[in-house]
Amino acid sequence: MDAGDGLRMAAERPNSRATMKDVARVAGVGVGTVSRVVNGKSNVSEESVAAVNAAIERLGFRRNDGARMLRTGATASIGLLVEDVADPFFSLLNRSVEEEVLRRDSVLLTASSDKDPERARKMILTFCARRVDGLVITLPEGGDEEYLRAELDAGTSMVFVDRPPRVLDVDAVIVDNRGGARTGVAHLIGYGHRRIACFTDRPDLYTASERISGYRDALEEAGIPFDPELVYSSATTREPVDEPLGRMLASDDPPTAVFAGNNRTSINVISALRIHKTSLAIVGFDDFELADVVVPGITVVAQDPKAMGRIAMGMLYKRLDGNVSPSQTIRLPTRLIVRGSGELSRDAVLAAR
């Protein structure tokens, strides 16, 4: 068979890529040699390299990585499952995970659970069926995590992000939600506030419940009694809070400050305050774009999703590289960013009433 024959063969199968066999035929060498050239092995003669490269160029050959992986066993791919890739927090996490994946010349499979345990399960098992080398996952509340054990046993490395595992023995990197909330609320207390409202997500969410705990920690430390009337948990983060805030404002002993448990809620609180034409001191959990554009700027307890992704990938790759030390959970510190809204003193708020 000569070169022309090989070329014809590839052309005969439209929409079908040239294979190493095709390249070998066109170059007049064996497939082993083609493989060596493609993988840059040194033990190939100059002429063979030239012939093979010419054939590759001519046929538009591109190695089929799927076939390669079937043979070698490693897929050079990582699966990432978060709540929602469009959420600012997770999209930043996504990006930083991507950077680490890129550094290892792998690819990243991504999916959003949409807080649905069943959807999460389906996506994770799909990733496992694709034999990803490792998994970075934020598991939604309410699901069973037991099904992951089989995958773990089968040798799929995984690291949990944003939420700790409940029963599994896996690495995790989470944010110090409780400590961060405590710091934020203590900051408000430092400005004289004693009636501090707390708006959060559904308390069955891990992060929300931790932040509420931190809120209570700060009150307790300051000797301020906890008043359930001042706590409101939205069913969804999109829900406006002007109604519950109005109720608190109309009470005998209204709040002079509010702690918002997440960035969406911070925005809802700002809108609600606007509606009620009132101003209160505000500290929000999680930073957001424009937090410094509204007046006053919003003081926040900031998380660092990029660091979370970077650290999670570091842990994951260590496992992939053979580390078998006991699993650990890394708790990332938060950072208080002072912008004005959290430094409105109790006296100033009362004077404006």
Next chain:
Amino acid sequence: MDAGDGLRMAAERPNSRATMKDVARVAGVGVGTVSRVVNGKSNVSEESVAAVNAAIERLGFRRNDGARMLRTGATASIGLLVEDVADPFFSLLNRSVEEEVLRRDSVLLTASSDKDPERARKMILTFCARRVDGLVITLPEGGDEEYLRAELDAGTSMVFVDRPPRVLDVDAVIVDNRGGARTGVAHLIGYGHRRIACFTDRPDLYTASERISGYRDALEEAGIPFDPELVYSSATTREPVDEPLGRMLASDDPPTAVFAGNNRTSINVISALRIHKTSLAIVGFDDFELADVVVPGITVVAQDPKAMGRIAMGMLYKRLDGNVSPSQTIRLPTRLIVRGSGELSRDAVLAAR
């Protein structure tokens, strides 16, 4: 060989998944039968199904989709390349593409070009090597798109998003940047403004240049002369604009309104106005969270990234399903969202000076 033997075999290879061969051995059937059961074919006896399922359960078997795809040819995967998965626009696009991919039981590979043509090229070729069924791409400016032709010829379907192809004959879905900008600027003109500043991205970016054209279109229609002194293009979207805005404000004939060419720039303009303690009418291109929380709310020309993703995937899957009609470019309309900042009349602005 009996069942026990098969189990031992799988156990003998730790970190290595059980294969259909293992399952077949344990279940005491042939691999063909296992394959039929796994794929839910009907022509299998009750007993075989039960035996196979028991073995699958026992071994923790999960089909290797990589091997399956090598055999069947379809990878059930889509590659998405955008500028930055953490950008609000692209993260929304990402999410809507994901939804469509999920509906087809495929997986999504994602990557960010970071506006680097070389990185884009690398990622795209990686996706092609993985034999993705289709590609959704936002190609960065300044790169050659010629290398995609080989992939196109090899049968990889692709659709461009947010930017049209320059030389390739491929489907695309883009936003009516020019028309949207024209509408936004005409809106300002309708409120009496004749001196309208224009702040944008680097004009060598497709979207920025289109929006500047739309800005000029609107001026021309109203018979307002174009004044280059009123146009400022930032080198980066993070660059503050208080300096150039200050220059315009200090001129003989200062602007009474500004058109901001993208959401980050809108924010920069708001900050700059704050610094100069001035208020001008503002219309921004692209909506953003909190646009309705600042006072006044920011009137914007909104895009619909979710629709873009949905439509792009619709086009892509039509191609994958065999559609060979001529390639087309769909131009998505924009929507003007009125919130207050764009309805500040020229008279009101001048009166406040």
Next chain:
DNA sequence: TTGAAAGCGCTAACAC
């Protein structure tokens, strides 16, 4: 340095 050949895990065609 090189070609031939086995085999990764799966599907599908074929024979029984």
Next chain:
DNA sequence: GTGTTAGCGCTTTCAA
């Protein structure tokens, strides 16, 4: 119905 087998495209011995 079911077992056997060829082969998807690749890597990797093994001889030569």
